[in-house]
Amino acid sequence: MAWFKREIKGIITTTQEKKETPDGIWNKCPECKKPLHYSEQVENQYVCHYCGYHLRIGSKEYFSILFDNNEYTELFTDLVSGDPLHFEDTRKYTDRLKETQTKTGLKDAIRAGHGKIDGLDIVIACMDFNFIGGSMGSVVGEKIARSIDHSIKNKIPFLMISKSGGARMMEAAFSLMQMAKTSAKLALLSQAKVPYISLLTDPTTGGVTASYAMLGDINIAEPGALIGFAGPRVIKETIKKDLPKGFQTAEFVQEHGFLDFIVDRREMKEKLASFIRMVMPAGDVKEEI
Structure with a gap:
């Protein structure tokens, strides 16, 4: 019965010879x-080329996008x-720290680097x-x-990239002190x-x-970013009112005056360099010639 077995040569009859797609490629x-x-994501700076959605990325990816030639200290x-x-x-808590450090290759939820954006010196701290x-x-x-x-010592602009669920409860008051x-x-x-x-x-x-993320000389967000202090349920129970749809999106936050700009990630480096040149005194701008 040829219905239940393949007899034609050249057709793979078992799944053992099939090549599986490596994890993370798609x-x-x-x-x-x-x-x-994956190659399309990298080329498009981790923005969906179909709908423009900004994928979540970490410090490694942000540094590669922003620092010239991905070179930084x-x-x-x-x-x-x-x-x-x-x-x-x-x-x-110590066990969880060790486990997370091993899994992510990071020592904590932030990395900092000193490099150049479009030839301009900058210090970037980025959360993971x-x-x-x-x-x-x-x-x-x-x-x-x-x-x-x-940044103060070297008169270099400081860029803070925030991405966080909030304070770390395992450190309680030590966290809130930050x-x-x-x-x-x-x-x-x-x-x-x-x-x-x-x-x-x-x-x-x-x-x-509630602290450093909203204290910039200029506050920028990526499109569609979730920005808020407490969760919707907590806010609703506190103010006893229904909340507008999408009230914690970057677009809503900008509309109500808490953000200066929303910038597409693919244009971020150019916009940052332009802003630095605009606000830094000419003699203080450290730029490659």
Whole structure:
């Protein structure tokens, strides 16, 4: 019965010889659900070429997009989180840190680097959502503070790329202290007349939104980014009113005056360089000739 077996030569009769597609080569756009090849994502700076949806990316990808030739000096690489409260829920905080560090290859939810954008010196601190939801702990606050000090010392603009679920509960008050700490450092940056650019990406929420993410000399967001402080349910229960649709999107936030611009990721580098040249005094702009 040829119906149940293949007798023609050249036709693969088992699945063992089939080549499987490696993980990560293809994924689906969360918005339009169309398949995206990895090479297309990189070429289009991780923006869906069908619908323009901005895929979530981390510091590695942002650095490759923004720094000239992906060349930069990473700053403060020795900082790692401690466990000041000896926090333990279903497992120890220290165990979760080690597991996440191994899985992501990161030491914490932020990386900082000094390099050039279109020939202009800049310090960039970028959060990584894959590291415990991009939560703001002591290391995040300390790296931001040291990055600001580096910008002040060298008179270099500072760019903060926020992507976070908020404060890290495992560090409790130590985490919340970073809101005041980073805000105070940004005040010193302002006094030194060094530009601070805040870029809010999807998602930017909680204590991060309530502190350094909204304190930029210019606040920029990517299209469609979720931006807010508390979740919709908590807000509704607090104000006892129905909330407008899409009230935590970048577009809604800009419409109500909390953002200056929404910039497509593919145009971000050009826009940042243009802004730096506009606001930095001519003698202070450090630029390659």
